Amino acid sequence: VRSVAGDNQPLYVIDGVPMLNSTSEQAYSAIGGTANAGNRDGGDGISNLNPEDVESISILKGAPAAALYGSQAANGVILITTKKGNTVGRRDIHFSTGLTFEKAFSLPEMQNSYGVSDVTDSWGEKENLTVYDNLGDFFRTGLTSITSVSVNSGNDKLQTYFSYANTTGRGILNENKLSKHNINLRETAVLFNSRLKLDGNVNVMKQTVKNKPVSGGFYMNPLVGLYRFPRGEGLSYYKENYERYDEDRKLNTQNWHTFTEDFEQNPYWIQNRIQSKDARIRLLLSLSANLKVTDWLTLQARGNLDHSADKLRQKFYASTATALCGMNGRYIEMDYQETQMYGDVMAMVKKQLNDFTLDVAIGGSINDRTTNSTRIDSKNASLKYANVFNLANIVMSSSASIDQKIDAHYQLQSVFATAQIGYKEGVFLDLTARNDWSSTLAYTKYEKKGFFYPSVGVSFLPDKWVKMPEWVSFSKLRGAYSIVGNGVPPFITYPVSYVTAGGEILASDAAPFAEMKPEMTHSVELGMEWKFLQHRLGLNLTYYR
Numbered sequence: 001v002r003s004v005a006g007d008n009q010p011l012y013v014i015d016g017v018p019m020l021n022s023t024s025e026q027a028y029s030a031i032g033g034t035a036n037a038g039n040r041d042g043g044d045g046i047s048n049l050n051p052e053d054v055e056s057i058s059i060l061k062g063a064p065a066a067a068l069y070g071s072q073a074a075n076g077v078i079l080i081t082t083k084k085g086n087t088v089g090r091r092d093i094h095f096s097t098g099l100t101f102e103k104a105f106s107l108p109e110m111q112n113s114y115g116v117s118d119v120t121d122s123w124g125e126k127e128n129l130t131v132y133d134n135l136g137d138f139f140r141t142g143l144t145s146i147t148s149v150s151v152n153s154g155n156d157k158l159q160t161y162f163s164y165a166n167t168t169g170r171g172i173l174n175e176n177k178l179s180k181h182n183i184n185l186r187e188t189a190v191l192f193n194s195r196l197k198l199d200g201n202v203n204v205m206k207q208t209v210k211n212k213p214v215s216g217g218f219y220m221n222p223l224v225g226l227y228r229f230p231r232g233e234g235l236s237y238y239k240e241n242y243e244r245y246d247e248d249r250k251l252n253t254q255n256w257h258t259f260t261e262d263f264e265q266n267p268y269w270i271q272n273r274i275q276s277k278d279a280r281i282r283l284l285l286s287l288s289a290n291l292k293v294t295d296w297l298t299l300q301a302r303g304n305l306d307h308s309a310d311k312l313r314q315k316f317y318a319s320t321a322t323a324l325c326g327m328n329g330r331y332i333e334m335d336y337q338e339t340q341m342y343g344d345v346m347a348m349v350k351k352q353l354n355d356f357t358l359d360v361a362i363g364g365s366i367n368d369r370t371t372n373s374t375r376i377d378s379k380n381a382s383l384k385y386a387n388v389f390n391l392a393n394i395v396m397s398s399s400a401s402i403d404q405k406i407d408a409h410y411q412l413q414s415v416f417a418t419a420q421i422g423y424k425e426g427v428f429l430d431l432t433a434r435n436d437w438s439s440t441l442a443y444t445k446y447e448k449k450g451f452f453y454p455s456v457g458v459s460f461l462p463d464k465w466v467k468m469p470e471w472v473s474f475s476k477l478r479g480a481y482s483i484v485g486n487g488v489p490p491f492i493t494y495p496v497s498y499v500t501a502g503g504e505i506l507a508s509d510a511a512p513f514a515e516m517k518p519e520m521t522h523s524v525e526l527g528m529e530w531k532f533l534q535h536r537l538g539l540n541l542t543y544y545r
Contacts, residue, residue, distance in 0.1 A: 085159030102142030222267030326382020426464030438487030
């Protein structure tokens, strides 16, 4: 982890433009994630792409990554190039379908020597137990099906690529289902004797996940009850009878062999009576223009709009563990929207001066991000009427929760430059410099001046200077020193108030940090790369500090 924010994710760049890879929620708590509702994995952005649209993937790390994309690239950059139309004047249609089968992996080994202890637990007296495969019976074989069709056509001036993909799946846990649709349209053009290149792309994704499994933690996790169930006892009864009718309450309630531990519940109750539906719509629009002004000067402009909208509806039926749920149940509605607008302009110079080569790029970029989110959660405040799941039925007391972010706005403005000087194609000096202005550093001295970070690197190709054996195809030694700057999480320099479910306005209990400084990560990289046997075999060693 390189940041106090705990982020170690790389930056994903699609056809030269950064994409959102954030999530509406991540698993992080031993007792059950946000508001103790069970650890949810909100998913990432890169999983929204159709893998059939990907042409190639490469990795950019170290100083070049930081220079071009700033603090977002502190953990490296994964460059993804997508497919585009052909230039040979024909129409190609490609159809593919595939099935993936999934099985539960690395299940714990259970003992079968010690029976029930204190009625509810294992590790009692040693005895000859009947062996039940409760774990194996709980999981099923998962299945994922991806069907994709694409059409590409074009000529030497205009190219078109269109694709549609449908993904359906069922998880290894019952009631877990996935449905996803991807539509992609890419238009490219090469005009004015190849001096002007245009590239436009539209990508739309719609995904629905029912009953997404929790990611670890104790509460709302079916594995807790499954693993703790006494050895020598069969679980089939509680599978078929995970609920029973309560005459006093006039409704079905959870049936389990013990309620002495509030974090342990019938795993089949969790599967069937803690229900959720996640829906996501993702829209990516991008446009780029590349103009070759002279043989040595090229101008480039790029921009994109990346919008994602997530919805969660989650139901907890009455008699779910009352440590985290009201007597009449619990209901959650969450809506999360995030929009990123990115743009950059660059001037690139490429010159040959006798034995020297010079590659220079100078540019500026702006990254503007807006987040809107609303989470309404009955929590322990319960519902007015049991198992009626809508907002009007939530008891709006101080025990309930309303959490909103209205137009939470973040912006990063940058100027940058890179230069590579080469000598006889065997020695290269790389220099980068970047200055960022981050809105998260408002009300500090860095609001106006921003923060500057440079890097320097040297690479040497021994095979260009010393005759190598025929079986050595390529050799490279490299070293670099870099500084990568980063802003701070939002609202640290200017805390904001919030409103409770009961309507009370609470001021932040944190003082503003007007002396906050940007993070600065200093790193040293040493490495070597070798290729052998006509590039069939490679060795790449890197030391980081």
